[in-house]
Amino acid sequence: MATPSRTRLYRELLTPALHRRFTQAAGVSLTLSYITAVVIGDKSSLIWSWLPLGKAGIRTLLLFLSPLLVFVLRVAQLHCGSRSTASPFHTFRQYLQRRDTLETSFCYVLSALLFSEVYIWSVSKEANLNWVVQGRSWERQRLNERPIYLRSLYLGLALLQTAIHLWTDYDKVRGSMEHAHHTSAPHESSQAPANPVMQLKSRLAKLPQEIGIISSISAIVGPILYSLTVRKTAWRLSLVCARFFRWDIPSTAELSIIPPYHITLIIRSLISSSCLLLLWRGSNIAFSVYVAQEPVKRGQPLTQDSSDPNGSLINGLRSRKSLVKTFAFWELAKISQSFPQRRIFIFKDIDRPGGPAWSQISSECLEMIQGITTRVAEYSNPSTPQQASIDPGQLQSLPRLGIPPREEPVLLQPSAPSTRREMVESKVGSFAKSYGNNPASGNGSPVVQQSKYYLEQARTRLLSPEQQQAISPAQVQSTFNTYLTRFLRSWPGQPFRQTFARRVRSIAFGQPFSEFVTIVDAIDALTRMATASIKEDDYGKVARDIPAIVRTFVTAHRSLESLTAALQPHWTDVEFRESQREVGDVQVTLAALRQGLGELMGAFGAFAAEIGLEEQEVRVAKMIAGKKKAGMIER
Numbered sequence: 328m329a330t331p332s333r334t335r336l337y338r339e340l341l342t343p344a345l346h347r348r349f350t351q352a353a354g355v356s357l358t359l360s361y362i363t364a365v366v367i368g369d370k371s372s373l374i375w376s377w378l379p380l381g382k383a384g385i386r387t388l389l390l391f392l393s394p395l396l397v398f399v400l401r402v403a404q405l406h407c408g409s410r411s412t413a414s415p416f417h418t419f420r421q422y423l424q425r426r427d428t429l430e431t432s433f434c435y436v437l438s439a440l441l442f443s444e445v446y447i448w449s450v451s452k453e454a455n456l457n458w459v460v461q462g463r464s465w466e467r468q469r470l471n472e473r474p475i476y477l478r479s480l481y482l483g484l485a486l487l488q489t490a491i492h493l494w495t496d497y498d499k500v501r502g503s504m505e506h507a508h509h510t511s512a513p514h515e516s517s518q519a520p521a522n523p524v525m526q527l528k529s530r531l532a533k534l535p536q537e538i539g540i541i542s543s544i545s546a547i548v549g550p551i552l553y554s555l556t557v558r559k560t561a562w563r564l565s566l567v568c569a570r571f572f573r574w575d576i577p578s579t580a581e582l583s584i585i586p587p588y589h590i591t592l593i594i595r596s597l598i599s600s601s602c603l604l605l606l607w608r609g610s611n612i613a614f615s616v617y618v619a620q621e622p623v624k625r626g627q628p629l630t631q632d633s634s635d636p637n638g639s640l641i642n643g644l645r646s647r648k649s650l651v652k653t654f655a656f657w658e659l660a661k662i663s664q665s666f667p668q669r670r671i672f673i674f675k676d677i678d679r680p681g682g683p684a685w686s687q688i689s690s691e692c693l694e695m696i697q698g699i700t701t702r703v704a705e706y707s708n709p710s711t712p713q714q715a716s717i718d719p720g721q722l723q724s725l726p727r728l729g730i731p732p733r734e735e736p737v738l739l740q741p742s743a744p745s746t747r748r749e750m751v752e753s754k755v756g757s758f759a760k761s762y763g764n765n766p767a768s769g770n771g772s773p774v775v776q777q778s779k780y781y782l783e784q785a786r787t788r789l790l791s792p793e794q795q796q797a798i799s800p801a802q803v804q805s806t807f808n809t810y811l812t813r814f815l816r817s818w819p820g821q822p823f824r825q826t827f828a829r830r831v832r833s834i835a836f837g838q839p840f841s842e843f844v845t846i847v848d849a850i851d852a853l854t855r856m857a858t859a860s861i862k863e864d865d866y867g868k869v870a871r872d873i874p875a876i877v878r879t880f881v882t883a884h885r886s887l888e889s890l891t892a893a894l895q896p897h898w899t900d901v902e903f904r905e906s907q908r909e910v911g912d913v914q915v916t917l918a919a920l921r922q923g924l925g926e927l928m929g930a931f932g933a934f935a936a937e938i939g940l941e942e943q944e945v946r947v948a949k950m951i952a953g954k955k956k957a958g959m960i961e962r
Contacts, residue, residue: 334635337643338491338651341622343692344629348617353398355527355613356606359389363602364919369451382449384935389445393438393603398436402613404498407653411833414899416821421839422493432489435607436814438484442603443478454595455857459569459576470565472587479561480549480596487541487627488607497611500619500650523616530612538608542600551597553791558582585754622658628669629658635671637676637684649840656695659688663855667863670856674864685856685864689872692849693879698914699835699846701885706834707893815901825897828910834894835887835913843912847919850880854923858930867954873931877924884951886918887913 332483354545364386365377375381404427412418422428456477459468492498553561560583569576622629633639640662643655662669677682744750814820837841855875891913896903928949931938935945 334638334642335633336641337630337646337655338648338876340633340639341643341651341654344622345618349381349398349614350622351523352610352613352617353395356398356610357387357396358605359609360394361387363387363390363606366448366602367446367449367599371451379797380626386445386449387648390442390606391407393442393445393704394606396434396438396441396632397607398614399896400431401618403430404501405618406498406650406651406840407500408836408842408844409499409832410496411827411829411836411838411841413829413833414895417825419822422633428489428493429946431492432486435485435489435492436482437760438607439603440478442480444475446599446602447474450595454591455596458572458655470562470569470576472562472583473589473592474586475561475565476550476553477521479553479557479597480545480600483543483549484545484551484600486605488604492611497615500615500653514817515566519620527613527615530616533610534605534608534612538601538604541604543595545600546593546597550586552582554586558586561873574682612704621661623661623796628666629654631669637673637678639685641681641687641691644688652657653845656845656852659692659852660848660855663852663859665857671863672860673856673870674860674866677866677868683868683870686872688856689869689876690851691782692853693875695842695846695849696853696883698837698842699883700886702834702837705891706890728769742953815899824901826900827896827903827907829892829911830897831891831894832912835890835916841912843916847916850916850919854919854926858926861930870931870938874944877944880920880924880927881944881948881951884917884924887917887920900961921952921954924948928952 331611334379361379362382364383368383368386368888370376375383377383379387402702410418412421436952450456455471456474457471460471461468559582566576566580577946624632628636630636630639630643640655643651644659646652646655658738662673673684673688681687744753817823832841832843857873857876864870891908891910896927928935928945932945932949
């Protein structure tokens with residue numbers, strides 16, 4: 328089948344789809360901004376307080392700048408798959424040195440500052456939140472500490488939200504929980520994913536409780552932390568801002584002894600904190616829900632709009648961008664499951680550069696699955712790096728500072744010294760040799776022996792046998808290990824544990840982000856397309872690749888089983904149990920491999936010899952497929 332001269336890149340099809348989803352999420356965030364604008368606005372007028380054409384609309388647009396910064400942050404740090412690190416502490420140490428952490432903090436801090444200015448501008452004059460307090464006619468202006476406290480509170484919430492954002496990995500698009508087990512028959516379509524609106528309603532319904540807890544704690548603890556930590560610093564910075572705006576405020580203005588903690592200020596801090604958290608949390612939820620939707624457009628795969636759909640799909644499978652590759656494999660899995668006409672189009676596309684479309688697609692899928700075997704083998708048998716051969720002629724040595732080495736044989740009887748320098752060297756060397764060869768020198772010296780005797784007598788007279796046993800090296804090491812184990816078992820020590828599950832996932836599915844989702848998509852796509860080829864592949868191209876698919880599945884299954892069986896728990900994993908060797912992601916992958924082998928053997932087992940499968944390979948594949956059923960993979 329002839330292909331067009333210009334094949335659209337997969338990212339050229341994915342980017343507009345992500346833009347549409349970004350717009351949908353922004354619409355949800357704009358709605359939340361409008362609700363916030365109505366809540367914090369002046370209620371003196373019943374109509375203008377909510378009418379979008381008035382101040383409420385202006386406040387909505389200004390408030391929308393805060394979640395818009397969150398959207399920019401999410402787009403910049405978008406990634407697929409869970410983070411693969413040995414422990415939470417390793418994650419913390421790794422992200423502490425990355426620019427992403429600084430970007431996250433900057434975006435949330437700037438968002439909080441924008442919200443604070445809009446909120447202070449929106450409230451009525453009775454709230455007394457102006458920058459300065461006007462005194463009497465003979466008094467100078469003075470700073471108002473009430474808005475200073477609110478700004479400090481919002482900045483504290485920004486740092487808290489930054490920690491939550493990084494700890495829970497908000498930037499992840501697809502995770503391990505998307506794949507679940509089900510017991511439906513082979514090739515039976517799994518349940519359709521929930522509508523994004525329904526997902527959004529379900530997740531937003533849980534927000535009031537979370538926001539209520541955080542805002543209530545901040546309203547109670549905030550005044551205490553403000554007084555003990557940042558009150559003086561915030562006051563000095565406010566004085567600097569006052570001088571910048573040329574307000575008539577003395578630079579030596581002192582803080583009042585009593586902080587401005589009026590009940591009205593506490594209530595306003597509670598309400599405004601809830602609104603700020605609603606904008607942040609709601610915008611993050613909307614972005615995650617809409618961006619993580621399936622790669623379909625108007626009920627068809629994304630590549631259906633391309634003049635060369637198969638070429639665009641193959642381009643996505645070969646992409647070096649993790650996001651593009653993940654969506655491409657996701658689309659391939661959807662095609663193999665729900666779009667029979669597109670499967671037939673792939674099977675019939677045999678005349679294209681690089682070989683038939685099926686051959687190129689199956690090659691990318693097999694390479695993704697073989698990555699498991701490669702990573703496990705590299706961990707089990709780490710190869711020592713070979714030292715690069717260096718040409719001695721290319722080395723430029725430094726100028727010699729000492730005398731050159733002797734040319735004559737040094738093992739024979741040395742010649743008599745002739746110069747003064749040689750005589751000094753000979754005498755010094757003879758003295759050193761005589762001291763080293765003397766049995767009385769070193770540990771055999773009487774001084775050393777006498778010192779050891781006195782130390783032993785002092786230890787025997789001053790310390791009891793129990794005390795001597797307590798300070799022995801073995802006992803000290805044992806005591807240290809006991810306290811270390813207690814620390815690791817406690818909740819402060821949990822971040823330092825290198826659990827068995829985290830180590831297995833990092834070895835099997837790669838680093839720094841897990842490829843678990845993409846691997847399962849590749850297994851699912853190969854299985855469904857291979858079994859469907861019996862009726863849909865008119866040219867018989869798929870049957871030639873069945874032996875390679877079966878062998879890859881068997882090898883990957885054995886690698887995962889050997890890894891979970893042979894890997895020893897880390898010494899920090901003090902809560903390890905043998906039952907924990909069944910890691911969730913690994914079990915899902917094993918179940919997908921078993922399910923795939925079972926379907927392939929059911930479809931091609933009758934004529935395995937004709938397609939190149941040996942009897943022993945068929946027996947091994949059927950044995951693996953007959954193991955404990957963990958179900959198929961459900962999207």
